[in-house]
Amino acid sequence: MKAADIQYRRATEEDLGHISKLLTSVRGDRTGLSARQFLVACASGLIIGCGRIKQWPAGEKELASLAVAVGWRKRGVGSTLVSKLSSEEKSRPLYLLCSPAMTKFYAPHGFHVVGEDELPLPLRGEQLRIIRELAVPIEAVVAMALI
């Protein structure tokens, strides 16, 4: 199947079960799932990728829950989701949390690594939550921002 056969659209309530399954398979962020936050990639009617913009109570925005099904990786689906989500979301800074290895994936989209002192409190809390949940060392979760 070619890249042109992959469609990108906003998620609906009916998609939430599939999104949740995909996120579970990659240990992705499933907190407070809401269909209107998500953009999905579909092939032959099936969800093969997803990503969302989370809004924190004080208005901070986070690009989160990015996942592509194993058989569909390395075809640009993840990059297309990041590009669409970050261009549709106009508020800046737009934050994300990822592993140090993933910073190379996000950098071409304009994201740069930010230190703890530049991170708003809710994002710092989320960084610590992920560190606890995944039981990884503190340096395993890096914050990035698109200014």
Ligand SMILES: CC(C)(COP(=O)(O)OP(=O)(O)OC[C@H]1O[C@@H](n2cnc3c(N)ncnc32)[C@H](O)[C@@H]1OP(=O)(O)O)[C@@H](O)C(=O)NCCC(=O)NCCS
């Ligand atoms: C990360 C992910 C969404 C990328 O989706 P994709 O459709 O394969 O992405 P693209 O085809 O646009 O780009 C592929 C690039 O992703 C990057 N990448 C993927 N996984 C990576 C990892 N674990 N570490 C570093 N880079 C990675 C690589 O740069 C890769 O390029 P390569 O072919 O030169 O290795 C997908 O691998 C995935 O779902 N992984 C598991 C969940 C995850 O890690 N989500 C991100 C949380 S921050």
